[in-house]
Amino acid sequence: MSFFVYILASRRNGTLYLGMTDHLARRVWEHQSGAVPGFTTKYGVKTLVWYELHESRETAFQRERQLKKWNRAWKIQLIERRNPTWRDLADELV
Numbered sequence: 001m002s003f004f005v006y007i008l009a010s011r012r013n014g015t016l017y018l019g020m021t022d023h024l025a026r027r028v029w030e031h032q033s034g035a036v037p038g039f040t041t042k043y044g045v046k047t048l049v050w051y052e053l054h055e056s057r058e059t060a061f062q063r064e065r066q067l068k069k070w071n072r073a074w075k076i077q078l079i080e081r082r083n084p085t086w087r088d089l090a091d092e093l094v
Contacts, residue, residue: 003060005067006051007079010044012086016075017045020064024051025093032090048090050079 004024008017008031017040021027028048034041054060067075083089 003054003057004051005054005060005063007049007067007075008040008045009047009049009079009086011047013076015043015045016072017043018064018067018075020060022057024048025090028090028093047086047088048093049083049086049088051089 001022003020003022004027005018005020006024006028008019008028009015017031019027030036031040032046040046052063054063067078070078079086
């Protein structure tokens with residue numbers, strides 16, 4: 001089983017949300033459709049701008065905790081290294 005750490009954004013340089021899941025396509029759909037009320041629905045955070053694959057729940061959890069401690073500028077740099085145009089990566093998901 002694979003696990004993912006991911007970042008959603010409301011727009012380029014907008015509000016960011018960092019999470020972890022074992023089913024990225026389903027979780028992104030939940031955020032984008034507003035199926036689960038909360039932070040992402042309230043602030044319109046729907047665009048998948050970065051994600052990372054992990055082989056275990058533990059390593060994904062550790063990475064999520066590490067990234068949540070990062071300042072905003074570091075997170076933006078992380079996104080822009082892989083996705084400089086902030087396009088929605090949800091289209092890549094199967």
